[in-house]
Amino acid sequence: MRALATIDRSALAHNLERVHELAPGREVYAAIKADGYGHGAATVARALHDADGFAVSSLDEAMQLRWSGITQPIMTLSQPLDAAACALAAEHDIRPVIFDRTHLAVLADYVGPELSVWIKLDSGMHRLGFAADEAAEIESQLQTLRHVSRVGWLTHLGCADDPASAMTKRQLAAFEAGTTGVDGQRSIANSAGVLAWPAAHADVVRPGIMLYGSSPMTDATAADYDLRPAMHLTAPIISRRRVAAGEPIGYGATWCAPEDMEVGVVGIGYGDGYPRHAPSGTPVLVRGERAALVGRVSMDMITVDLRAVPEAVVGERVTLWGPGLAADEVAEAAGTIAYELFCRLTGRVSVEIV
Template sequence: MIRAQAVIDRAALAHNLQRVRDHAPGCRVYAAVKADGYGHGATTVAHALHQADGFAVSSLDEALQLRWAGIEQPIAILSQMLDAESCATAAEHALEIVIFHDAQVEALAASAGRPIRIWVKLDSGMHRLGFACERADEIAQRLQALPGVQIMGWLTHFACADDPDDGLTDRQLRAFKDATRGRAGDRSMANSAAVLAWPDAHGDVVRPGIMLYGSSPIHDRSAHVLDLRPVMHLSAPLIARQTIAAGEPIGYGATWRTPETMPVGVIGIGYGDGYPRHAPSGTPVLIGGRRVPLIGRVSMDMITVDLRGAADVRIGERATLWGPGLPADEIAAAAGTIAYELFCRLTPRVRFSLA
């Protein structure tokens, strides 16, 4: 019997990529596959998204992993890349790098020679990475003076695109457009939320991540409403069930007590697999086609569920922790986090397979 298992639905990835194209027609799509494809397996995702125009990763190692797996599309490295050796390796493997700091300009100068494609990142208001917009001229001149350096375009990132009512995105958009007006090269601004909610921010290259994996990046719109399909189906088997008398405690800390004599199920997944330990009692689990609530604390290897609503389920039957019929966004909300983190935190104990 397979314990915790994550099945990756490649058709769902392709469907979600098409949703990106529906929302941002004419744009090139660099699929964000950093953090091992948001925990789904970067090379699996990149192969399944072979129709993407490129990929976005966070580090040189992540980019090289894709190159070694035979991915030939452009790969942009969004962060890191602070030394000349890394820049030279990136050039050797035809990787694109995002330049956001003076230290990188110096590293590029030290590694100069080999042709290398770069993006210049401007800080339009998020104040994380990027050159101040006022420095766009100076930075462009310094980079253009370096032999082999080809500026692909200009890039920025939004802090609040997931909230269509937040004025910061408008201000960031204006600052970025002002700073890049008349400059040669492409524009890349949009994460998933901006693909869906900020058409003015589409530019030439969009960089969606979470929507490709089937989760909603927007507070008040579900993945279902957005026609995004879940890519990961996380399941685990029912490994025990017993009838517990009224008033008895369940699990560590005895945080939950049976209100009546009732069936309690034990499912073989816990925080040792990456199921969030902070998921409270009441977090839904899908078993036998019905939703049952988690009860008591999440343990390392198992969780306990109230089986009063699904008394007929049998040992070995698989429960869905998230996936079709039970959006990861719902579990994330219950556990006080975001689906991004749920996906990224799965541990090597989970067996991955492809559908």
């Protein structure tokens, strides 16, 4: 087997428990869009059976969960609403998030089983949502619709990863002001909101990345919050060779051996989703020891400096991220975020659930 992602259900459950500890008494809608941030949405949903609900991107993602037997309420965060979507969503207790005036027009024409909707307010991120001060007007429009009920109101935080963010304070104030006097649950917090902004906990929290064991915060690691990695990505050493001092390794000859040294060739590359931009020096774990990627990432393989672990042999597996090597650290070396590392893994990576 080449690249293998081992998904640890107990780590997922532990991380959900951490959400409950950090936001006691709040409902938890686990964000499992993009196939559970690349971990497998149904696998994650089953491991998180204590979650009160789930948040996905689209009706398609929600229906896949229903077909997998997931029964909790599901909100769809970012799909344009049309008549067909309304009927299917209502039939399967899927709750669309409405965020645009075109949605109000669709809902006005909707006739069918009662459809529950969340309403998204733009509190300052300026991506999706009605202006926060339009909440009362939206509420009165929805009150006239016989086939539509409101679950509640949500907003999304743009800078909650910065624990001192003035924008987050402004967003919280705008949402509070906009939703004063309207009925329904309130939901603000993503993972960063759960971890660093108790004032954002409201009625329902919507954590994603922390459930997978990564930290969204700029100032604290996942370990600082006692989060456990839910994915262990490994790949085998497929060859090892001695490279003479001064000789280059890989495409573009971007790295040359500083001395005669052992190099391991590992069977994972950008064709599996390992980031092509990971530079020489990006950490990997060999036998639990830190080793460094050297040379360019190829489609099917990477090369690793084995000087720290000369005893490593062909066939043994190295860790690209997981226990002992946070995906956040690899992401930082590669100039990206753990979200992207997880989501970009390709179908070529085998999956094992433990």
